[in-house]
Amino acid sequence: MDAVQHVFKGTFIHSTTRCDLEIIENHMLGTDRVGKILFFEDAQIQSRLSQKWGFDESNIQALGNNEFFMPGMIDTHIHAPQYTFIGIGMERPLLEWLEHTTFPTEDTFCDVELARNMYNTVVYDRVKPIITPRFAISCSERLLNKLGKLAEKHDLHIQSHISESPAEIKEVRRLFPDYNNYTEVYDRNKLLTNKTVMAHGCYLTNEELCVFRERGAAISHCPNSNISLCSGHLDVRNALNHRVKMGLGTDVAGGYSISLLDAIRKAIETSKIIFMERSKSERDNNETQNKQQENMKPDEVNEDTQNGPMKTENNHNVLSYKEAFWLATLGGSEALGIDHITGNFKVGKEFDALIINPEAKDSPFEVNSHVSKEEMLQRFLYLGDDRNIKSVYVAGICVVPFPSNT
Structure with a gap:
């Protein structure tokens, strides 16, 4: 049996191949000594997990009420x-x-x-x-x-x-x-x-x-x-x-x-800009067609034009924050061909993660008691910064805050 190095308990937010955003509350995650995820289970079976994996329940690292884990974000292009x-x-x-x-x-x-x-x-x-x-x-x-x-x-x-x-x-x-x-x-x-x-x-x-x-x-x-x-x-x-x-x-x-x-x-903002530009272009085209119909003689109006301007199917919609979250995590790992190693909290992958604390000192945004985990994630993605990142784990090793040498 692999020795357990860390056991975490709390809320985990990640993407999967089936959905852009999955919020999993009251769960436990254990890693081995080389930083791979051994188990990811409901905390209701904590005692059974302790017996199965041989860890002391007093060593469980529990997150605060409004804190949550998310996968490490992946930069797919930098010089x-x-x-x-x-x-x-x-x-x-x-x-x-x-x-x-x-x-x-x-x-x-x-x-x-x-x-x-x-x-x-x-x-x-x-x-x-x-x-x-x-x-x-x-x-x-x-x-x-x-x-x-x-x-x-x-x-x-x-x-x-x-x-x-x-x-x-x-x-x-x-x-x-x-x-x-x-x-x-x-x-x-x-x-x-x-x-x-x-x-x-x-x-x-x-x-x-x-x-x-x-x-x-x-x-x-x-x-x-x-x-x-x-x-x-x-x-x-x-x-x-x-x-x-x-x-x-x-x-x-x-x-x-x-x-x-x-x-x-900026990915979300760019998507909105494209949507607005496309919408304006379609409105302009429709206005042009309407004016052309108004100037047509009665005998030039056929059955098609009487039904109004021809409409084209528009499948474009703006990028959601959930999709942007996926792009920054699992999508990035898939792009780099490392999704078998990292990108979410699937068992067998390396534990690359951030602990997000929305209530950190000097946080750039406020959290009310009634705010859901999904709303807290949205606020972090739109308003948060490094002050909200309590810890960073890479392959199971805590690299932020930096380990003490003393």
């Missing part, structure tokens, strides 16, 4: 060498920002000691080798082809950027005239696989999204960066309707925030 200039050059569009801010700074990382110090600051040690063509513009066709073959030979993960801005897409078309679209540049060179994560995708067509789905490739949605560099908006609803894997990314330093809470909020 470690850009961490040094977050918030700089935001007045420039993408390609100008790269030329004037990003590339000159990244050139300094030829200093190995500088690079080592920065990567140790930003990157957690749970890393894997990954093939990373920056984007098609910076690569020759021969390089892309060689990278694709290398990834195939060693079954490696792949990451890059795609369809981030109109200027970028225009340049890709100029450099790769024999390809039908941006997606095909990667696909024909074996760089679009079920281990691929492509950032942005603001202008991917439905045809390209179908290729993403067929290949099992994922999109990292980086709404802060998309807005900050005036790149565009990703229609998340459309991508999800095409059953494309997706997570959220901060894209530091194209995005000026390292917080996944910011990514959640």
